[in-house]
Amino acid sequence: MKPIAVRAQIPESATLEINARAKKIAAQGQGARVISLSVGEPDFPPPPQVAAKTAAYITEKKGRLTYTAAHGIPELRRAVADKVKLRTGVAYDPEREVIITVGGKHGLSGALLALANPGARVLIPSPYWLSYPPMATIAGAEPVEIDCLDTGFKLTVEKLRAHAHPANVAIILNSPSNPTGAVYTHDEIVALCEEAARQDLWIISDEIYDRLLYEGAAFTSIPSLPGMRERTLLVNGVSKTYSMTGWRIGYVCGPEHVIKAMKTLQSHMTSNPCAAAQQAALAALTLTEEELAAHLAGPMENLRRRRQMAVDRLHGLPGLGVYPPAGAFYIMLDVRAFLGKPVGTSGQPVANDEEMAWRLLDEEHIAVAAASPFGASGFLRISFAVPDEDLLEGIDRLAHFLHLA
Numbered sequence: 001m002k003p004i005a006v007r008a009q010i011p012e013s014a015t016l017e018i019n020a021r022a023k024k025i026a027a028q029g030q031g032a033r034v035i036s037l038s039v040g041e042p043d044f045p046p047p048p049q050v051a052a053k054t055a056a057y058i059t060e061k062k063g064r065l066t067y068t069a070a071h072g073i074p075e076l077r078r079a080v081a082d083k084v085k086l087r088t089g090v091a092y093d094p095e096r097e098v099i100i101t102v103g104g105k106h107g108l109s110g111a112l113l114a115l116a117n118p119g120a121r122v123l124i125p126s127p128y129w130l131s132y133p134p135m136a137t138i139a140g141a142e143p144v145e146i147d148c149l150d151t152g153f154k155l156t157v158e159k160l161r162a163h164a165h166p167a168n169v170a171i172i173l174n175s176p177s178n179p180t181g182a183v184y185t186h187d188e189i190v191a192l193c194e195e196a197a198r199q200d201l202w203i204i205s206d207e208i209y210d211r212l213l214y215e216g217a218a219f220t221s222i223p224s225l226p227g228m229r230e231r232t233l234l235v236n237g238v239s240k241t242y243s244m245t246g247w248r249i250g251y252v253c254g255p256e257h258v259i260k261a262m263k264t265l266q267s268h269m270t271s272n273p274c275a276a277a278q279q280a281a282l283a284a285l286t287l288t289e290e291e292l293a294a295h296l297a298g299p300m301e302n303l304r305r306r307r308q309m310a311v312d313r314l315h316g317l318p319g320l321g322v323y324p325p326a327g328a329f330y331i332m333l334d335v336r337a338f339l340g341k342p343v344g345t346s347g348q349p350v351a352n353d354e355e356m357a358w359r360l361l362d363e364e365h366i367a368v369a370a371a372s373p374f375g376a377s378g379f380l381r382i383s384f385a386v387p388d389e390d391l392l393e394g395i396d397r398l399a400h401f402l403h404l405a
């Protein structure tokens with residue numbers, strides 16, 4: 001039999017794989033309860049309007065939901081344009097410059113499919129969200145990683161300059177970042193954008209964590225900078241801010257010809273995002289800023305407390321490198337000092353971060369994300385969007401595994 005296509009032979013999303021095994025262990029009910037610090041989902045509820053309005057819509061339609069415009073219902077595109085204008089000051093035409101997608105993930109894939117010819121190079125500062133390189137590969141492009149481990153997890157102008165190449169077509173920037181929580185300052189973003197413009201690059205700006213910021217960190221939306229609107233695709237969605245991961249609604253704003261290309265591709269690939277989910281996103285995105293702030297006040301307070309709690313406790317573990325994040329809800333842990341050393345109940349030496357993540361799950365029943373698939377070999381990523389007791393218990397188990405407690 002002929003083999004499947006090369007682009008389909010990329011590895012499965014490592015975080016989903018470890019979550020699946022964690023669920024399996026939990027279902028078998030063996031030993032201690034499984035604690036998951038590996039997921040990328042907020043643990044707070046979505047705004048109550050979301051369920052109420054969506055249910056009312058489905059009832060009114062008697063369940064008969066039909067196709068929508070390929071780039072989404074006009075009311076939702078208008079709500080996106082209004083929200084983006086309010087947040088960033090940038091005006092987008094809801095008919096021609098906004099597309100609704102099946103989550104931010106699909107928006108990013110669509111952007112790459114629209115921008116990258118086969119063989120084009122897509123620049124990806126590393127550590128990166130683990131789906132970026134496969135998305136570029138699937139689009140036929142070549143993902144080019146720029147190692148930023150030694151520059152505070154942030155791309156610098158010098159590094160961007162060193163990677164100049166005629167085949168470069170786009171760069172993916174993600175601030176606040178998953179997995180590192182790094183947030184570029186306004187000046188850093190301005191300098192990077194100037195260099196990107198000099199190299200005539202498209203910028204795919206993944207702004208999905210734009211509201212999850214700590215300790216005075218400030219968010220800069222790239223298309224709001226002079227000259228950047230015309231070369232930027234702004235990607236966002238309702239998954240993180242509104243805690244609506246399962247609804248699968250994202251959006252992309254950008255120049256008309258790119259959005260048009262994405263719309264055409266989408267029309268052939270999915271027709272449109274789910275009609276009911278678009279209503280749910282409409283309910284979320286038409287909340288006023290005051291309503292949203294009131295809804296997020298409690299969850300943000302929780303996230304701030306848990307971040308601090310986790311950082312304080314992790315700092316007490318000698319040998320562990322801890323990177324307090326300025327945004328999102330993940331903490332990067334440098335475990336390189338423990339590689340090759342005996343760890344865990346078996347006392348066997350551990351070779352790398354991926355083996356450590358699997359053994360943490362098997363031996364301590366705690367799920368964390370190995371950071372190799374995020375471009376950071378020798379690191380783990382933990383999420384603090386979990387209940388306080390899980391976070392503390394999870395860190396205790398990690399300490400036990402590393403023979404620090």
Ligand SMILES: Cc1ncc(COP(=O)(O)O)c(C=O)c1O
Nearest residue numbers: 040103104105129178237239250
């Ligand atoms: C950096 C980043 N971008 C985009 C997404 C996509 O989110 P969604 O497809 O749920 O909108 C995620 C989700 O984890 C993410 O971490």
